[in-house]
Amino acid sequence: MKLLLSEEKDRYLAAYDARAAVAVAEPDWLASLRRLAIARFDAVGFPTTRNEAWKYTDVSPILKTEFGSSTGSIGKLSFAGFECLRAPEAEGACLVFVDGVYHPELSSMSGLAEGVVVTDFATAVAVHFDALAVRLGVLSAHESTPFASLNLAMATGGAVVLVPKGCAPASPVHLVYLSGGGDEPVAAHPRTMVVAGESSSLTVVETFASVNGVASLTNAVAEFHVGENARVDHVRVQREGAQAFHVGATAVEVRRSGSYSSIAISIGAAISRHDLHVRLAEEGASCHIDGLYVTEGEQHADSHTRIDHLVPRCSSRQLYKGVLDGDSRAVFNGKVYVHHDAQKTEAHQTNRNLMLSPRARVDTKPELEIYADDVVCSHGATVGALEAEEQFYLASRGLDEATARAVLTYGFAEEIVEEIPVASVRRHLDEVILDRFQKGFSKG
Amino acid sequence: MSTIESLANREYKYGFTTDIESDVIPRGLSEDTIRLLSAKKDEPEWMLDWRLKAYRRWLEMEEPDWANVDYPKVDFQDIVYYSAPKQKKQLASIDEVDPKLLETFEKLGIPLDEQKRLANVAVDAIFDSVSVATTFRKKLFDAGVIFCSFSEAVREYPELVKKYLGSVVPVSDNYYAALNSAVFTDGSFVYIPPGTRCPMELSTYFRINNQESGQFERTLIVCDEGSYVSYLEGCTAPQFDKNQLHAAVVELVALDNAEIKYATVQNWYAGDEEGRGGIYNFVTKRGKCAGVNSHISWTQVETGSAITWKYPSCILLGDNSVGEFYSVALTNNLQQADTGTKMIHIGKNTKSTIISKGISAGRSKNSYRGLVKMMPKATGSRNYSQCDSMLIGHDCSANTFPYIEVLNESSRVEHEATTSKISEDQIFYFQSRGIPSEEAVSIIINGFCKEVFRELPMEFAVEATRLLSMKLEGTVG
Numbered sequence: 038m039k040l041l042l043s044e045e046k047d048r049y050l051a052a053y054d055a056r057a058a059v060a061v062a063e064p065d066w067l068a069s070l071r072r073l074a075i076a077r078f079d080a081v082g083f084p085t086t087r088n089e090a091w092k093y094t095d096v097s098p099i100l101k102t103e104f105g106s107s108t109g110s111i112g113k114l115s116f117a118g119f120e121c122l123r124a125p126e127a128e129g130a131c132l133v134f135v136d137g138v139y140h141p142e143l144s145s146m147s148g149l150a151e152g153v154v155v156t157d158f159a160t161a162v163a164v165h166f167d168a169l170a171v172r173l174g175v176l177s178a179h180e181s182t183p184f185a186s187l188n189l190a191m192a193t194g195g196a197v198v199l200v201p202k203g204c205a206p207a208s209p210v211h212l213v214y215l216s217g218g219g220d221e222p223v224a225a226h227p228r229t230m231v232v233a234g235e236s237s238s239l240t241v242v243e244t245f246a247s248v249n250g251v252a253s254l255t256n257a258v259a260e261f262h263v264g265e266n267a268r269v270d271h272v273r274v275q276r277e278g279a280q281a282f283h284v285g286a287t288a289v290e291v292r293r294s295g296s297y298s299s300i301a302i303s304i305g306a307a308i309s310r311h312d313l314h315v316r317l318a319e320e321g322a323s324c325h326i327d328g329l330y331v332t333e334g335e336q337h338a339d340s341h342t343r344i345d346h347l348v349p350r351c352s353s354r355q356l357y358k359g360v361l362d363g364d365s366r367a368v369f370n371g372k373v374y375v376h377h378d379a380q381k382t383e384a385h386q387t388n389r390n391l392m393l394s395p396r397a398r399v400d401t402k403p404e405l406e407i408y409a410d411d412v413v414c415s416h417g418a419t420v421g422a423l424e425a426e427e428q429f430y431l432a433s434r435g436l437d438e439a440t441a442r443a444v445l446t447y448g449f450a451e452e453i454v455e456e457i458p459v460a461s462v463r464r465h466l467d468e469v470i471l472d473r474f475q476k477g478f479s480k481g
Numbered sequence: 482m483s484t485i486e487s488l489a490n491r492e493y494k495y496g497f498t499t500d501i502e503s504d505v506i507p508r509g510l511s512e513d514t515i516r517l518l519s520a521k522k523d524e525p526e527w528m529l530d531w532r533l534k535a536y537r538r539w540l541e542m543e544e545p546d547w548a549n550v551d552y553p554k555v556d557f558q559d560i561v562y563y564s565a566p567k568q569k570k571q572l573a574s575i576d577e578v579d580p581k582l583l584e585t586f587e588k589l590g591i592p593l594d595e596q597k598r599l600a601n602v603a604v605d606a607i608f609d610s611v612s613v614a615t616t617f618r619k620k621l622f623d624a625g626v627i628f629c630s631f632s633e634a635v636r637e638y639p640e641l642v643k644k645y646l647g648s649v650v651p652v653s654d655n656y657y658a659a660l661n662s663a664v665f666t667d668g669s670f671v672y673i674p675p676g677t678r679c680p681m682e683l684s685t686y687f688r689i690n691n692q693e694s695g696q697f698e699r700t701l702i703v704c705d706e707g708s709y710v711s712y713l714e715g716c717t718a719p720q721f722d723k724n725q726l727h728a729a730v731v732e733l734v735a736l737d738n739a740e741i742k743y744a745t746v747q748n749w750y751a752g753d754e755e756g757r758g759g760i761y762n763f764v765t766k767r768g769k770c771a772g773v774n775s776h777i778s779w780t781q782v783e784t785g786s787a788i789t790w791k792y793p794s795c796i797l798l799g800d801n802s803v804g805e806f807y808s809v810a811l812t813n814n815l816q817q818a819d820t821g822t823k824m825i826h827i828g829k830n831t832k833s834t835i836i837s838k839g840i841s842a843g844r845s846k847n848s849y850r851g852l853v854k855m856m857p858k859a860t861g862s863r864n865y866s867q868c869d870s871m872l873i874g875h876d877c878s879a880n881t882f883p884y885i886e887v888l889n890e891s892s893r894v895e896h897e898a899t900t901s902k903i904s905e906d907q908i909f910y911f912q913s914r915g916i917p918s919e920e921a922v923s924i925i926i927n928g929f930c931k932e933v934f935r936e937l938p939m940e941f942a943v944e945a946t947r948l949l950s951m952k953l954e955g956t957v958g
Contacts, residue, residue: 392890410872421893
C-alpha cells in the first residue's frame with residue numbers, strides 16, 4: 038500500500054496518544070490489541086487512489102478536515118429529528134451513541150430475554166470480557182483497510198450484543214449512531230460486536246445519522262459472529278448529513294448451516310464507503326446481502342463487498358442497486374472468492390445502476406476469483422437510464438413526466454427497501470426516498 | 482469426473498527447431514544495441530531517433546505487477562535482440578528464399594511456395610527478427626493494397642509510417658510497448674487505400690527459432706476511408722526449457738467507414754507439464770476507430786504461451802463506430818493467462834461487444850480483465866459483455882475482473898459472467914447416445930466457444946477447433 042499524506046497520519050497518531058494518555062486503564066488484552074492496531078495503521082497509512090481497493094475513492098477530503106476528539110456533547114441534538122429515527126419495534130433494546138459516546142438517557146433497555154446481552158462497549162469490556170476478548174478484532178483483521186485498524190485502536194464507544202444458544206429474541210436490537218452533536222467537527226470510531234450463539238436468531242438494525250450540518254467523520258466497524266445454525270438479519274442504514282464523512286466496515290463469519298442476511302442502505306454523507314466482508318467458514322453456511330445507494334449533488338458513495346467461500350456447499354446471493362443523480366459518483370466493487378476445495382459452491386451477484394443525470398458517474402467492478410471446479414457462479418452488472426417506453430406508458434396513463442420518473446425510480450429502489458424486515462424502518466426509508474425522488478424530478 | 486485424467490497429453494507439434502545459420506547480435510540491451518540493430522536494418526535517422534526516445538522512456542518505467550500472474554523477473558540483458566536467418570540479399574521472388582526456411586513454414590502448415598499456398602490468403606512470414614517472405618505481392622499491389630514487412634515500409638513508405646506509427650500505442654504507453662518501440666525488429670505493414678476492399682485475407686505468421694532471442698514485432702494496419710481488410714495472425718515457437726520473451730505491438734487505424742477484422746490464433750510454446758520453458762507473451766494490441774462509422778473487430782484464440790498478458794483494445798473515437806472483442810483463452814498445465822479488452826467509448830452512439838470464453842485446466846490460472854469506459858460525450862453508447870469461464874479439474878482457477886466506468890446517463894452497459902464446469906450429466910447424456918466421453922467433452926467445449934469461432938475465417942475456425950481439443954486431450958474424459 039502506498040504511503041502518503043504522512044502529516045495527516047501523524048495527526049491521527051497524535052490523537053491516539055492523546056486518548057491513551059487520558060483514558061481509564063484498560064485490561065492488558067485490550068491495550069495490547071490497540072497497540073498492534075495502531076502499529077498496523079502506522080505501517081500502512083491512509084490509502085490513495087493508487088491503491089486498487091481505493092482506486093475510485095479519494096479520501097483526501099476526509100483527511101484535509103481537522104477533526105477534534107469526541108466529547109459526546111448533545112447540545113445540538115434535535116429530538117424531533119431523532120424521534121423519527123427510532124424503531125418502536127426495538128423499544129427496550131435500543132442503544133444510542135452520539136459521536137461514538139454512549140448516552141444511556143437516550144437509550145432504552147428493558148425486558149430483554151434471559152441471557153441476552155445488549156450493552157455498551159465499556160460495560161462489555163468490564164463485565165463480558167470473556168466473550169469479547171477472544172473475538173474483538175478477529176474478523177475485522179481480515180479487512181486490510183487502515184480505517185479498520187484505526188477504529189480498533191481508538192474505539193471507546195459501541196455496542197455489544199450477545200445472544201445465547203437457542204435464543205430468539207422477538208424484537209430487533211436497534212443501534213443508533215449519531216454524529217455531529219457539538220459545534221466542532223469531531224471524529225468518532227464506534228464499534229459493534231454481535232455474537233449469535235448456536236441455533237439462535239436475531240435482527241439487528243444499525244442506523245447512522247447526523248444531528249446537524251457540522252462536518253464529522255464516522256469510522257465504524259462491526260463484527261458479526263453467526264453461530265452454527267443461527268440466523269442473523271442485519272439492516273444497516275447510513276443517512277448522515279451532507280457534510281458528513283462515513284467510513285464503515287462490516288466483517289461477518291458464518292458457521293455451519295448458519296445464515297446471514299444484510300441490507301445496507303447508503304443515502305447520506307458527502308463521501309461514504311462501506312466494506313462488507315462475509316466469510317462462509319463452515320459447510321452449509323449461506324449469506325444473502327443486498328444493498329441500495331442513492332446519491333445526488335456532489336455525493337460519493339462506495340460499496341465494497343467480498344464473500345469468501347472457504348468450504349464446500351455454501352451459497353451466497355447478492356443484489357446491489359444504485360440510483361445516481363446530479364454530479365454524484367458511486368462505486369461498486371463486489372468480489373466473490375471461491376477457495377480451493379470449496380466445491381458445490383453456489384454464488385450469484387448482481388449490480389444494477391440507474392443514472393438520472395448526464396453528469397453522474399458510476400464505476401462498477403464485479404469480480405469472481407474461483408479456485409474450485411464444481412461450482413455455479415455468476416455475476417452481472419448493468420448501467421443505464423430510465424426506459425423511454427416505460428415513461429411513455431405512464432404518460433399515456435396521465436402521469437406528468439416528473440411523477441412518472443419518480444414512480445419508476447422508486448420502483449427500482451423499492452426492490453431493496455421492501456426486503457427490510459423491520460416495518461417502521463422500512464416505512465420511514467420508503468418515505469425518505471420517495472420524497473427525494475419527487476423533489477429531484479420536480480426541480481430537474 | 483472418474484473417467485478423466487487418464488489420457489496422455491499430445492506433444493507440442495511445432496516444437497522443432499530449424500538448423501539454419503543466423504546473423505545474431507550479442508545479447509544485452511543498451512543504446513548501442515539499438516544503434517546496431519537499426520544499422521543492420523539500414524534504417525533512416527528518424528527511425529533510430531524514435532527508437533532511442535522510446536528506449537530512454539523505457540528506462541524510466543517500471544515493470545507492471547498488477548496482472549494476476551507470477552513469474553521470475555525477466556532479465557532484459559539476457560536476451561538477443563536481433564537474430565536473422567542468413568540469406569542472400571534482395572530477394573527477387575519467393576524461389577530465392579532459403580529452402581530450409583520454406584521447409585520450416587511448410588512443416589508449420591504455411592506453404593509459401595507459389596503453387597501450394599493457401600488460396601486467397603496472402604502471407605507475410607516472420608522468422609525470429611525478420612520477415613522472410615511475403616506472398617501474393619503482385620495481386621495486392623494491383624489492387625492498390627500495400628502489404629509488406631515493416632522494414633520495407635520504413636524504406637518505401639516513410640510518410641505513411643511516420644504518420645501512423647505510435648499514433649495508437651504511444652511510445653510510453655506501457656512498459657512492454659516502450660521496450661518494443663525501442664527494439665522492434667520487423668512485422669507487417671498494411672495500408673488499404675480509400676474505397677478499397679482488400680481482395681484477399683492478409684496473414685502474418687510469426688516463428689521464433691533462436692533459443693536466446695526475444696521476438697519484438699510491430700504490426701501497423703491502416704484502413705483508409707471506406708475500405709476493408711481481414712487480417713490473420715498465427716505464431717509458434719520451438720520447445721526450449723528457457724523462457725523467451727515476446728513483446729509485440731499491434732496498431733490498427735480505421736478511418737471513416739472503414740472496417741478492420743483482426744484474428745489471432747496464438748499457439749506459442751507453452752512450456753512443459755512442470756511449467757519449464759515457454760513464451761512470455763506480453764503484447765499490446767490496440768485499434769483506433771478514428772473515423773465515423775468505423776469498425777474494428779478483434780478475435781483471438783489463445784492456447785499457447787507460458788504467460789499471456791494481452792488486452793486487444795478499441796478506442797471508439799468516431800461517432801457511430803463499433804468495437805468488438807471475441808476471445809477464447811485456454812490454459813492447461815501451469816500456463817497463466819491474464820487477458821481481456823478495453824473499450825473506450827468517446828464518440829456518440831458508439832457500440833461495443835465483448836464475448837470472452839475462458840477454459841482452465843490442469844494447474845493453470847486464467848483471468849479475464851477488461852475495462853468498459855463511457856466518456857461524458859459518448860452519449861447513446863452501448864456495451865454488452867459476456868465473460869464465461871469453464872473449469873476442468875480442481876487445481877486451476879478462473880477469475881473475472883471487469884471494470885465498468887460510466888460517465889454519462891444515456892449509455893447502457895451490461896456485463897454478465899458465469900463460471901461452471903462440464904457436468905457429469907452432460908457427459909452421461911452423450912455417452913447414452915454412443916458418443917465417447919472424450920469426444921463429448923470436445924463437442925461441449927466447441928459449443929461453449931461457438932460464438933467466438935464463428936467470427937473466425939473458415940480455415941482458422943477449423944484449426945482453432947482442432948487445436949482446442951488437442952490441447953485438452955488427457956484433461957477430461
